[in-house]
Amino acid sequence: MQVMLWLLTVATHVVLLAARRTSQADVMETDILDTDQACCCKEDTEEIYSPNQGICCKFKSRKCGHIFSFSKFDAKAPDQSFCQKAHHVEYQIPPRSPQGQVIATSDLKPGHPAHTVQNYCDLSSHEEAVGDEASVADEEKTVGSRKGLMQSMVNEITSNSIDVMAKEIFSIYVCTRWAPDSEFLQILQNEISTEQLPNMEPGKLYSTGRFIPLRCSENFQVFSHVALGETSFENFEQQMKSLAEWYAAEKDGAVSDRLAKLTGLKEAKAFDLEAVVNATKTCTDKTGWSVSIHSASVAGLFANCQAVKWWLAKLRDWHRAMPFTSFMSPDEDAAKVAPKEKEQILMCFGKRVASQLHRREGGQHLMTDQNAIGCHGFWDMKQAGSMLARIVKLWRPPTCQLASMELDMKVKIMELMASMNSRLFDALPALLTEEISANSDFDGKALAASSLGVSLMRGMWQAISSSFSALRGHYTRLGQLLGNTVVKWAVCPLKNISTPEEVEKLDMALGTEDDLARYYAEIAYAKWTGHENLLPGEECEDGPLENTKACSLGIMQQDMPEPYKDEKFICPVRPLLPAKQQLEVLQKKKGWCPLRMNSEQMKGASWFYRGRTPQKTQYDMTENSPQKDFQAVRVMHFKSRQDSEFHLWRNFATISLQCTHEEMAETPRWCKDPQVHHSSSSTNAVLDSMGRAGRGTKRFVQQGLHKAGMAEEPHSNSAGGKAFGHWLYNRRKGAEAWIKDTTDAWFGKASDRYDKLRERSFLEIEAAELLHSLSFQRELESTGADSKRKQRYDRFASIAACKTMDPEMEFELKYEGIDDALQMARKAHQKFEKSIFGGPSFTVKLMGVGILQMSSFKSAWVDFHTLLQAGNEHWVATKNAMLGSLAGTISARGGESVRASDLMGFEATFHCGSRKEMHDLEPKEASAEKKATSSFSQCVIDGAKKNKELREASPAAPYLRDEVVVRVDFRSFEKCGLHLKPTSNGNETRNPVYETFQSISGCRSIEKPEKSEEYPQRIKDKVNSKGYRGLLLGSGMPDEMLFEIVIDPEDFLQEVPLE
Structure with a gap:
């Protein structure tokens, strides 16, 4: 029963509250406590109305929006102070000093150049120059002269200064998108009447974005004259802070809100200052607040005295913050992206005025072009406050942004001054011509090359040239002088300063030397x-x-x-x-x-x-x-x-x-x-080229004699099928067979090595x-x-x-050398006893072999084989395509093109030790057995572990002295080897392939190869076969191969598992 009574009571309260809200729907939100006006409040609380924010606040016993509050006061206030007093923030004009204008010496403050000159300059010598007569007139003349000189000094220092010119550019002004009030309507009508804008209704030009009114602030200077102990930027920082605080207070305010909602000229009347002033005199509703500043119509706003008076004060506040009237008139396409609603604030760096004062033809307004190059926006007011804070943060002196831009500006000014000088110099020939020659009218005449054949003309040009050279000499000498010369203006001598405090005060007012002009003078005169x-x-x-x-x-x-x-x-x-x-x-x-x-x-x-x-x-x-x-x-x-x-x-x-x-x-x-080894300079290559030249001459003579009918047709080789098959086999072996023979694991390891290197x-x-x-x-x-x-x-x-070799080329040669050495070591590990790794070093030899065979005097070909040797063991044959490529057997030319330089023969010697030790190892030691405390295999295994520890201890060290490395030295065999089996068949010797093989020179002679035990069985069988005619053993290293490379032990163990 008690519960039902409680629910009935609550329902009754809800009905009564709803009825009261309905009857006061238009008033409740704008009620304000006033001495002659009652307001519905809770006991011991007050309702506080803040018109700019459009909110009515009072203290409540429960949280805002509580389920049992039964009140429209459910929005949380920005802060507690809104329930204590009405919020009204006026724009405070930040203190700023006049910049770039003549300063009167009577307006003196400590720290200003005028004050410094007035108080510290001793101008007694100037007084003496005026005279010593003691008449009143002379004394007044002296005082006036001293004041005039002082004013001139001040004007020179403050207005005729590169430093001041450069710093004046660092400023910012802000504009607010405004309403087309009566003042702007006059401007708009002037633009229409002077045909600068289309002849249409002003309201339409505004609503379509063709005319955008702006109210703009004064320029805020970054550099200004400040009192002693203060800095320019701190003054600028305070200005920006004041402006940002005002933006924060106004971002949801009545003016900003009404500007955002503005659509036409009717609503714009609320921004007409003259109309608002008149409304304060004619308003009829004097009972108190009865309208919302944010949403009231213009008529309703103007009728309520308290509201319109508040609105007038707020408008004047905005006019004080943005005193200047500007406008934008985009063309039809640009107007499509005109700012909308809350996009109100435009910020611009640099000076505002971009032209001379002028007026439209027949126009009724004085105007100038407004610089918009450094502008950004349009921002809403919250964003604008943030942008001001960001500008301050970016421009703080420690960021060097200002210093860098100031230097750039000074250099640009100096460049212009240097250009004035340069232009005068470039014009001197024409000026001298005009001075020396009576004929100086070149209008309509084209320049042509002159022979200077006429003595009179030659004499005239000699005179001009002589004068020009003399003037050039002046420029050159002045440039040499100014390039390393201090140039100062001695403004004045100091008065006697008796106390350290005064000296300190003087130094606080002074700045620093700037030798930029002296530095740039050397650049400016470099032309001469x-x-x-x-x-x-x-x-x-x-x-x-x-x-x-x-x-x-x-x-x-x-x-x-x-x-x-x-x-x-x-x-x-x-x-x-x-x-x-x-x-x-x-x-x-x-x-x-x-x-x-x-x-x-x-x-x-x-x-x-x-x-x-x-x-x-x-x-x-x-x-x-x-x-x-x-x-x-x-x-x-x-x-x-x-x-x-x-x-x-x-x-x-x-x-x-x-x-x-x-x-x-x-x-x-x-x-x-x-x-790097280059095969083009090797002995074999030179001898080959000589042999080919001789053979070519012989064949050419034979072909000529045959065509003349004086000799038989030269023999040709008919073993084309075998030669093509050999070529095809090598190409297949060099590509698909090589890939087939190479495992995915090798590709992965090679890729890892490549990436690591x-x-x-x-x-x-x-x-x-x-x-x-x-x-x-x-x-x-x-x-x-x-x-x-x-x-x-x-x-x-x-x-x-440092090195001069192309780094990419060096990298490729290093990687190829490492890979070549690893392939040779890996194959040696597979083919020979592991004992070869037990010494302090080991050597692997690789050689290409060519065997000349004939089945008839018309059919001859060359078979190629790759041989490998390690330690004291015999040669073994290998079909490994990579080793075959190194030995030259993959790419060797058979048939008539066979040559000794195609086949390689060289050795690789492997050593292991610390980086410093391996570097100091002489090449002659590298080829011999060196004394060592451990075997090669143990050095590599231990080295991989040690290097890991060193790199973990010093991960950023580019050079580790004790790092263990494998050094590999490549060395060519001294000479190629050649054996040619004697033949009694004269036709065989005339076979082109046999002739080519026979013409190979520069090789050592091979004695009785059929009896040698060092060759593998495959080679023995070929040598002892019926068709055998010759044997060629390669020598030399592949082209562009490094003589020495260094390998990481970890990489070596990946290919050669010594453990």
């Missing part, structure tokens, strides 16, 4: 002086490490362009080249490579690259010297691609990893270009990050050039001697 190597990094001097050079990349200075709080940082005072261009400068230094820190080394030195996060401090105020364990790198090529983190297009560089400085000192031979040989890295990793820093001694004593650093690259 002929100076070269002026780009950063082109000029180098002896470096801090032995046998290195230091190439300066830039000069860095503490607190550039100004201090920022307590942060320690440096920024460039001379422009740094973009990363790709700077790396290209270093890339051109043939035989010299920059030393680079890898990621672990940079981490250990706290030398971090922060270019990917430009909002952070970019350059630390610390020294960083090159060390012996830093690795030289060679820049190979660049490509542009998106990065994986930010998906921005960046330049990536591929570099070849060379030796460390320490490695160069300890293993110099392996840090120089490797020796590639990883150790090359690296792809973002260009700017690479430049940072090869940049070092040293503190420069103080020059006393200014009283600030800011620390300066030289940022430089350290370059060391």
